[in-house]
Amino acid sequence: MKIDSDRSVLIIDLLATAFLGIEGGMAAVDAHLDLFGVMVLSFATALGGGVIRDLLIGDIPPAAIRSERYAISAFAGGLLAFSLYRTIEHVPPLFMTIVDAAGLGLFAVAGAIKALDHRIGPFMAVLMGTITGVGGGTTRDIFLAKVPAVLRVEVYAVAAMAGAAVLVVGVRYGRPRALMMFAGFFVCFLLRFIAVWQHWNLPRPAGP
Numbered sequence: 001m002k003i004d005s006d007r008s009v010l011i012i013d014l015l016a017t018a019f020l021g022i023e024g025g026m027a028a029v030d031a032h033l034d035l036f037g038v039m040v041l042s043f044a045t046a047l048g049g050g051v052i053r054d055l056l057i058g059d060i061p062p063a064a065i066r067s068e069r070y071a072i073s074a075f076a077g078g079l080l081a082f083s084l085y086r087t088i089e090h091v092p093p094l095f096m097t098i099v100d101a102a103g104l105g106l107f108a109v110a111g112a113i114k115a116l117d118h119r120i121g122p123f124m125a126v127l128m129g130t131i132t133g134v135g136g137g138t139t140r141d142i143f144l145a146k147v148p149a150v151l152r153v154e155v156y157a158v159a160a161m162a163g164a165a166v167l168v169v170g171v172r173y174g175r176p177r178a179l180m181m182f183a184g185f186f187v188c189f190l191l192r193f194i195a196v197w198q199h200w201n202l203p204r205p206a207g208p
Helices: 002-030 035-057 068-083 093-117 122-143 157-172 177-198
Strands: none
Touching (some): 002 035, 002 122, 093 157, 093 177, 157 177
């Protein structure tokens, strides 16, 4: 059972890495970076959150450094964005929203379940899932000298937190891990997708 769980987490991690590698590559091309810049941004976007999570929970060196599979997935996503940019940029925004929401949801549940496996408490496991989901995008925006999207766009970190919370609560109450990973992913994906569609935002301070 533990082996199956580990394999599930690995598959989810690699899928999310590829998705966010594409997203990072697209951002790099939009910023007129060269191929090397595209690769750097793809790696940072895809793996930044996981590296931060692993450092915080004491899984050192981070999985993204121990296994070349993560870097290969991130670079593959970046190369795809670089090579097919003219095609990808004409893809309907709906598709890119789906990719973004899928990457966020996959990383949120993978981060939370890994934190639980390292005997991190429920509350902090939810935070680790959130950090895993949003850390890469935050790193990307810092590289591009932007205010991180997590602080200014439609419900983003909250979606990751909700998905991670569903997973953690379900696992704590003895529900099957695979089922709760899917449920957590679905909640995060759906919340993020609807937030973009309906332009939901968290409350902001009233203007002067």
